[in-house]
Amino acid sequence: MREYTNLGHMREVPPEENGTGNQFYLPHHPVLGRKLRVVFDGSSRDANGKALNDSLFTGPSIQRDLFAVCLRFRMYKFAFSADIVKMFRQIRVNEKHRNSQKIAWREWMDLHPSDLIKHFQLCTVTYETSCAPFLSERVLEQLAVDYQEENPNASKILLEDFYVDDVLTGSNSEDELLRNRNELIQLMSRANLELGKWVSNTPYIQTDDSDTQPAQTSPVKVLGLYWHPGKGILTYNVGLAENPDYKKRQVFSSVAFHLAISMVCLVLIQTRRSA
Template sequence: MSLPTTTKIDAAVLRKVSDGANEIVRGLDAVNQTGRDCWIIYLALEKLDADTRRRWIERSMDKDSPTLDDFFKFLDDRCEELELSKGELVTVGKAATQGDKPKRKALNDTLFIRPSIQRDLFVVCLRFRMYKFVFSADIVKMFRQIWVSSKHRDFQRIIWREDPSEQIKHFQLCTVTYGTSCAPFLAVRVLEQLASDHRHEFPNAAKILLEDFYVDDVLTGANKLGKWVSNTNSITEDPDSSTQLTQSSPVKVLGLYWHPGKDTLTYNVGLSANPSCTKRQVLSDVSRIFDPLGLMAPVVVQFKILFQRLWLLNLDWDDPLLNKLADDWLKWRADLDTLQQFQLPRLVVNDADNIELHGFSDASIKAYAAVVYSRVIHDDGSISVSIVAAKTRVAHSSNNLCHAWNFAEHFY
């Protein structure tokens, strides 16, 4: 059951949302599903217009845990109110529409969206594997630390009141606001400006700002450490800090799972239990596999091939898979659980004077792939080999293997 979405204040749509939510409740009750109230309220609120959401928040502020009965009563009261007096309101990010023509413009409709200047995620993750000593961190509340020019703050006006009995107050947001279309550009552009302004004073820090940041996350390190000196233990022992050194449990850095204690990379694919065998479910599962360096390429390519086959069969999103395809998919899906046992050394052993890069590529009528390994010969004669990165692509439906040659040339 899907719920309708509205950006307009419309009693008819609100009643459809209420009916749809009630149907979901009945379905969950049939399978004895408990703890559903907060989830259903959240799901339904996402579908409502901004003014209705605000009214619900104000109405539920004096209750610790509003129930579904409270929510459905609110929707009924709201519908009755709207049926007596109809109105419309534009949400912050989207403009209300009438037919194909926008009635009013929202802020995001008028902002200038610059091209993306954030770092290449592949490059940031790859460089993270090249340092012997590494750390990860993020800028706390990054957007809230960037001032917006005073002449532009009037475009970031919001209304608020602590209690429904109070008059609505108008406020200006003075910092970059999450949800505005230009926010990611402004955040990255500020880091670039800081690096430019202070590169002579802090050349190493400026280099890290320009190369090792992905928006507000930093993955960086060094191959040699000097004499570390500090006048405080709070660097590692601050109880109010989330700083963690060489811990045994993994931390998530830019989608990768890193074990600082073991210095290994692992994967955690959170798939739902008892899946439905449909094209929609296959795409949902594939999208959960985040692998920017292609280290899971032999596994991921199987799902890519399957998904291409589903497209060629012209199946609708919720059509059941053919028996053979469903069996293959469920088998591969079960194999994904074993990936949680897979561990790969984070460090790619490298030496500027003694490193060799070996690239391999291959192709079939179904897919083609390329992989790069590093090979380092140490002074004692020992050899270290590390996988650096890999890529796969599904072959074109024409089965033209010339695509594989072009792919390999591009990768190398």
Template sequence: MFRQISVTPEHQDFQRILWREDPEELLKHDKLTTVTYGTAGAPFLAVRMLEQLVAYHEYEFPRAARVLLDDFYVDDVLTGAMNEQELLHIKEKLVLLLARAQLELSKWVSNSKRIASNAGNEIDFSKMAAKVLGLHWHPGDVLTYKVSLLEHMTCTKRQVPSETARIFDPLGILAPAVIKFKILLQELWLLNLDRDSDT
């Protein structure tokens, strides 16, 4: 998505690239003309561009505009509807709205075969899973979580918060399990242990 957002010519100099293949060569330079993924402003610019798209076309696509404002997370749309017909309508209008900015939604995952099918091909839903907000969503409305802690770690006062912080859980679904780590950390502090001594 970022590469489809143009940067105004007066700001392109801030994305100048200098390089040379050999230390003896003269420097070559170029400018990036689109938003660069990984820069500090890229997420803001992507969201701002979507907001501006809504401002321009909200009257034409009111339901799709609402989805664009409320149901986008970075470059994924996560939405739903009360029935399949309404969802098909949202998909159609969302595609039309994004086409106004020459953006295309490319991957569809849904528990509706009519939404997720690609040119009429049947999709095996049992083998599909989409990664959404740190979760793996299976179209049968099953959420799974993958947490990989170090196998052979020494349990120290430094390691417990470090491993706890690696768990990405923006929805708070794992809070009942994560709280156990936080309680353990409090108990470790009460023992006045050195940060790197084994517990």
């Protein structure tokens, strides 16, 4: 929460501003994975049975086709993947709409019955709100259009080879791949967007863990699949929960999902061999 404030992604609401106009308070809770992060619940309903997501326009679906992104990626000899760091939180929300993203918060170390709970506004697009996917995709689309003449290759990658905040693209020459990477970084910097978690099957691309071990030696998760850069293959993990109450419908659902992934992998493998 301190990071939100320090980065300008959240601002404390002064007492004289609090309680003015229409407002909605978002519940929030911690999620502990590789690191602790906060999740805001846009679907939670208030005492009147209303949720913030009920009042938001979600916008049309403008996400890239996942299968097409994977297919193009497999047609290149050299490739790289990366993602946008804190993508949603890099997009600012108009000030007149920020009262719909208010939260109440008090530092745990200052927790005392006499301490006042502070009120904050979230200043950027919030994950778990129904409009967040459209807003983020629309920003990237506009960025590509605005700088298409100056950065033609990067704009094409941004329009075709991104899936939400992940990019998966390539080239048949290492020099061209490096030029595309540098141009893409330049284009993203125009919107103060940073790319991280770089992975590639060529040492031409500086990867995030190059100081510890080559990224090519271990599989990395990309778009729901596991890419082995050194071997040039895609795999996936299968795991059925060991649950005595596992229903037949759940078994069929899991089998159907993994069968669909298998078919996708087979098509991608055949496409790669044909290329």
